[in-house]
Amino acid sequence: MTKGWAKIPYPYAYQLLSKETKQQIFFEEFEKSFAGIGHITLLKLYPAYQPLNTPASIKYYMVEIEVITGLPHKGEGKNKPQPSYFAYYYGGL
Incomplete structure (x- = not known):
């Protein structure tokens, strides 16, 4: 469970990935990798x-x-x- 703004950086970090990498890992999977x-x-x-x-x-x-x-x-x-x-x-x- 996350409190406050703890998940705010993940969308920004995901945008730094290349187009090819984004095709291999969707945002939800990327975010879960930080569990x-x-x-x-x-x-x-x-x-x-x-x-x-x-x-x-x-x-x-x-x-x-x-x-x-x-x-x-x-x-x-x-x-x-x-x-x-x-x-x-x-x-x-």
Whole structure:
């Protein structure tokens, strides 16, 4: 269950996907992929090396993000505490 404006970023993030990717994953599935995520922080976004002859419309970036998340509750009882963990990711876009 979501409170407040927690789902506001998802439509904007979905719009950043390519047309080809949007044909493979519909918005509802994209939004559900974030289930269990408590917090996402973009730490760094740097322009990266762009290979020769790359069209000007294509950009490369190095990213670092951190995520605080928990596993979906599969047991009985709605108020059972959920485990959570911190994850750190980096990569290129």
